[in-house]
Amino acid sequence: MQQHIVYVVHGPLKYYDQARLSILTALNLMLEAQRYDLRICVYAEQPERLPVHPLIQVHALDSAQLAAWRGPLDYVHRIKLEVLRLAARQLDAPFLYVDSDTRWRALPDAAFAALAAPAGDAMVMHVDEGPLSASFFPSYLKFLQRHQGQLLETWRVPPGPWHMWNAGAIGLAPQHAAAFLDDALRLCDWLLPRLRPRNYIEQIVLSLLGAQRLRMHALGDALHHYWPHSLQAPHYLREVFAALPAGLSVPQEAEHLGRLHWDEQRLNALRQDPALRRQQLLNKYRASWYKRRIDLRALLLRWRS
Secondary structure (H helix, E strand, O other): OOEEEEEEEOOOHHHHHHHHHHHHHHHHHHHHOOOOOEEEEEEEOOHHHOOOOOOEEEEEOOHHHHHHHHOOOOOOOHHHHHHHHHHHHHHOOOEEEEOOOEEEOOOOHHHHHHHOOOOOOEEEEOOEEEEOOOOOOHHHHHHHHHOHHHHHHHHOOOOOOOEEEOOOEEEEOOOOHHHHHHHHHHHHHHHOOOOOOHHHHHHHHHHHHHHHHOEEEEOHHHEEEOHHHOOOHHHHHHHHHHOOOOOOOHHHHHHHHHOOOOOHHHHHHHHOOHHHHHHHHHHHHHHHHHHHHHHHHHHHHHHHO
16 A cells, blocks of 8 residues: 655745755655655645655645635645645545655654554644643633533534644544544634634644544654754755755755754754844744734634624
């Protein structure tokens, strides 16, 4: 049975650089182990920016489709749920989605073994980050406590404790994936106008429904998810790619990146770079105004409903 590692890539070039590293570190492990039962499946707005190899399958996404998938509150992580639902219908096999700001340390054999079990009731996410509490997503905890009756009646989400799983990896089996993701999108759309911060709503949705309906498994250290370096990583990756020898084939580039020494010292130095610190402040300022516009849209959505 073929098994798939799934990505979605869209937006600026930096996200394609991140995907390039993640895809090629996976490909290197696959080629080293001669694992031709695995495929890398990428849904991308600009397929021409991706590595070309027989084990990498690319599906084009157009900008209008991506904009529609963001929904009325322009929620970028809603695209992830839509792509997961699309993959569930197209692949008809166990699949493991991963965020592009990752790199592979080992093949996810244990994750795929869990997903391939006959019952089909397994779900994989990256790690269990812990229970919601007064110090860990307190606004989410208060909201779920206030609405736990409706959550139980409509979504079959039992009373807490509720755990937050990291959504940098999401694995599902084909038996239940499509129906599960239909419900995940409906719950996401119900929460988006009502719950803040919105950044992690797709994560809490998958955590709530997964824990209630499926057996949760952690992917763990097979994948390095470097999201804490989201501002520095694009600059670091440009340095990494610039240092590669010219004229490498895709398998040769994958081999070089598979041997990459991940330089935390360099990333921490970039964190102190004055230009990047100014960019971070500018990003926060822009995000603040953007959130106010989205809050107004959310208020109108609640009023109309």
